[in-house]
Amino acid sequence: MTAHAASPVPPGGTPDLTSSFWQGLYDEGKTGWDRGGPNPMLREWLERRVLVECGILVPGCGRGHKVVALAEVGFRVTAVDYAESAVNSLRAELARRGLDATVVQADLFQFCPAAPFDAIYEQACLCAIDPGQRSTYAQSLTRWLRPGGKLFSLFMQTGKPGGPPFHCPLEEMWELFQTGWKWVGEPKRVEHPAGLHELACVLERV
Numbered sequence: 001m002t003a004h005a006a007s008p009v010p011p012g013g014t015p016d017l018t019s020s021f022w023q024g025l026y027d028e029g030k031t032g033w034d035r036g037g038p039n040p041m042l043r044e045w046l047e048r049r050v051l052v053e054c055g056i057l058v059p060g061c062g063r064g065h066k067v068v069a070l071a072e073v074g075f076r077v078t079a080v081d082y083a084e085s086a087v088n089s090l091r092a093e094l095a096r097r098g099l100d101a102t103v104v105q106a107d108l109f110q111f112c113p114a115a116p117f118d119a120i121y122e123q124a125c126l127c128a129i130d131p132g133q134r135s136t137y138a139q140s141l142t143r144w145l146r147p148g149g150k151l152f153s154l155f156m157q158t159g160k161p162g163g164p165p166f167h168c169p170l171e172e173m174w175e176l177f178q179t180g181w182k183w184v185g186e187p188k189r190v191e192h193p194a195g196l197h198e199l200a201c202v203l204e205r206v
């Protein structure tokens with residue numbers, strides 16, 4: 001994940017994370033986070049039936065390979081992103097495949113769904129948000145999920161200051177998702193083609 005050329009970033013610092021910043025990365029093809037297909041962990045969760053057909057939210061969906069993968073196997077997916085080209089590309093891909101999903105172009109910090117979801121699939125969105133806004137984002141995740149619903153998260157590990165992507169150390173994630181959450185099973189390491197890795201975790205909203 002590299003910075004937008006129009007938004008110089010001080011070493012270890014934070015660019016101005018707006019929709020234009022992200023749109024700029026898509027325009028310039030600087031989308032190192034994009035595997036070009038679903039995360040192998042999503043496939044594993046689906047195959048093991050840890051994640052089963054339900055109403056699911058995908059925040060910061062990007063081009064949304066996971067949205068396509070989930071819609072293909074019968075999930076009722078709502079995907080949110082504020083970068084126009086990401087949303088357009090996802091809508092086009094869904095249409096091309098004759099699949100149905102609700103794709104919303106909106107700022108997640110303004111997003112108020114009519115009803116909570118059964119599950120949330122969080123991949124490379126928390127690490128894309130300014131760490132100063134993490135607790136607000138975590139509160140939104142709690143609000144967007146029904147009690148008993150599950151958060152399927154891939155916590156990005158960079159081991160470095162600055163971003164995006166911002167490091168999501170497990171100790172901090174335990175703090176962030178402590179009250180109102182139960183951690184299910186053990187974190188699993190997932191390699192990322194950008195040379196980083198993610199920790200796949202399942203959390204239940206109690």
Ligand SMILES: C[S@@+](CC[C@H](N)C(=O)[O-])C[C@H]1O[C@@H](n2cnc3c(N)ncnc32)[C@H](O)[C@@H]1O
Nearest residue numbers: 022033060061062081082083107108123124128
């Ligand atoms: C690193 S990309 C990851 C995209 C996708 N989840 C993936 O793994 O391919 C982060 C995405 O989050 C979106 N995003 C970041 N902050 C957002 C916000 N406040 N509201 C909506 N989308 C946001 C960006 O536009 C971008 O598409």
